[in-house]
Amino acid sequence: MCAQENITYNFFQTDRKKVLETLGKEKLIEALRKMLLIRNFEVRAESAYQMGKVGGFFHSYIGQEAIQTSCTMALGDKHYYTTTYRCHALALLLGVTPDEVMAELYGKVTGNAKGRGGSMHLYSDRLLGGFGIVGGHVPVATGAGFTLKYKNLNDLISLCFMGDGAVVQGAVHESLNLASLWNLPCLYVIENNQWGMGTAVSRAVCHQPIAENLAKGYGIKGYTIDGMDYLTCYDAFSSFYKEILETKKPILVEALTERFKGHSISDPGLYRSKETLEEAKKKDPIIRFKHDLLENNIITEDEFKEMDKELRNIAVKSMEYAENSPDPDPITLEDDVFAP
Numbered sequence: 001m002c003a004q005e006n007i008t009y010n011f012f013q014t015d016r017k018k019v020l021e022t023l024g025k026e027k028l029i030e031a032l033r034k035m036l037l038i039r040n041f042e043v044r045a046e047s048a049y050q051m052g053k054v055g056g057f058f059h060s061y062i063g064q065e066a067i068q069t070s071c072t073m074a075l076g077d078k079h080y081y082t083t084t085y086r087c088h089a090l091a092l093l094l095g096v097t098p099d100e101v102m103a104e105l106y107g108k109v110t111g112n113a114k115g116r117g118g119s120m121h122l123y124s125d126r127l128l129g130g131f132g133i134v135g136g137h138v139p140v141a142t143g144a145g146f147t148l149k150y151k152n153l154n155d156l157i158s159l160c161f162m163g164d165g166a167v168v169q170g171a172v173h174e175s176l177n178l179a180s181l182w183n184l185p186c187l188y189v190i191e192n193n194q195w196g197m198g199t200a201v202s203r204a205v206c207h208q209p210i211a212e213n214l215a216k217g218y219g220i221k222g223y224t225i226d227g228m229d230y231l232t233c234y235d236a237f238s239s240f241y242k243e244i245l246e247t248k249k250p251i252l253v254e255a256l257t258e259r260f261k262g263h264s265i266s267d268p269g270l271y272r273s274k275e276t277l278e279e280a281k282k283k284d285p286i287i288r289f290k291h292d293l294l295e296n297n298i299i300t301e302d303e304f305k306e307m308d309k310e311l312r313n314i315a316v317k318s319m320e321y322a323e324n325s326p327d328p329d330p331i332t333l334e335d336d337v338f339a340p
Contacts, residue, residue: 087130165196
């Protein structure tokens with residue numbers, strides 16, 4: 001695992017064989033398809049950025065696909081979801097089409113936000129948005145949890161994904177305090193990809209494991225999960241959801257993962273060695289999940305390659321769609337800025 005040295009993690013334990021049997025072939029293949037779509041989309045979108053087709057910022061989710069894929073597969077799309085500026089994957093998982101996301105990156109009128117939001121601001125019916133301010137979305141997610149409780153929507157929860165760099169922000173601590181104080185149905189997920197921009201988490205967060213220690217200060221449960229393992233993540237999120245419904249208390253989770261790119265596309269990642277990066281890539285969640293499926297005769301190597309090719313073509317076609325979509329009319333620039 002990608003855990004740091006000299007830190008004791010109490011990892012969530014999973015019966016992997018049982019999870020495989022519970023999910024069955026159809027759901028396992030669906031999960032793999034979603035992870036491959038995210039990977040292929042990010043690769044092609046990054047290529048479009050490098051060709052000058054995409055402006056602004058671009059934050060890749062490559063290496064972290066198991067976390068949000070497993071969460072949405074385990075809980076479904078009926079809950080409220082909130083995330084950071086690294087939001088392409090969650091948008092795709094919650095029903096936004098590759099064409100719609102790519103067109104938004106290109107700044108086209110056919111995009112998710114009509115070309116106005118760009119890479120960091122994607123939405124769906126249940127995705128309350130990607131957010132450009134570090135930690136700034138956590139109060140939004142907490143408010144969504146309050147809404148669910150206030151309206152007695154007792155089977156729904158608010159899920160909030162944040163990076164390890166966000167946990168030192170005041171808004172995060174205020175949110176955890178209120179969520180605990182008011183018993184809000186919130187699941188806060190720290191995607192610890194080991195780096196807050198270019199600063200190693202060990203140099204930014206004083207006490208680790210993050211969730212296990214931070215949760216104690218707010219009287220809630222804190223868990224650590226292997227964010228590179230789809231089966232563990234799926235089992236964990238299913239369990240956390242049930243626990244929130246039973247206890248009526250929020251939960252804080254740290255999903256240990258690795259990002260395979262720099263913080264954003266403009267970050268060459270020179271703060272870590274090539275050897276360190278190659279070690280991280282050996283834990284690739286997609287390859288690990290593929291091996292699980294191969295070993296259990298759920299797919300073959302040829303079927304995997306064909307699936308990867310199919311989803312690569314979908315990503316390439318989304319680039320063509322975005323390229324051929326019209327630019328927004330400048331006269332509409334201020335439309336919807338204020339409510340009618």
